Amino acid sequence: MIFCHRYSAKPILIFLLLCTSVTAYFMDSYHVIIDVGMIENIVETNLGEARDLFSLTLVLYVIFLGLLPSWFVWQVNITFKPVRQEIWGRLKLIASILLPLLVLGFMISASLQFISKRTQTNPVTF
Incomplete structure (x- = not known):
């Protein structure tokens, strides 16, 4: 990986896995494409609007597509x-x-x- 270094590789990979698990949920559930306008809407969303978007399916996506692979990344020993x-x-x-x-x-x-x-x-x- 071009941008990952000795101490930043695992945190960057874990952050990407968690972000992609959430985006995969929204893309699968709401049939949307995440673009610049969508990211602007995410930043401008208040707590009430965000609370309506949470569901059990989102939690399952984050667990199985985000946390579980992140745990494997954390456990693996990367030699540099x-x-x-x-x-x-x-x-x-x-x-x-x-x-x-x-x-x-x-x-x-x-x-x-x-x-x-x-x-x-x-x-x-x-």
């Missing part, structure tokens, strides 16, 4: 490499993602130039 190896591994990961994107960008750029030259020399007529 030395700092230099961690940084080198992350740089290789980033390079392996960016390099194909860069090559693809050059290929698209070259093909667009070829298409524009072809249409200048042999325009399509209708």
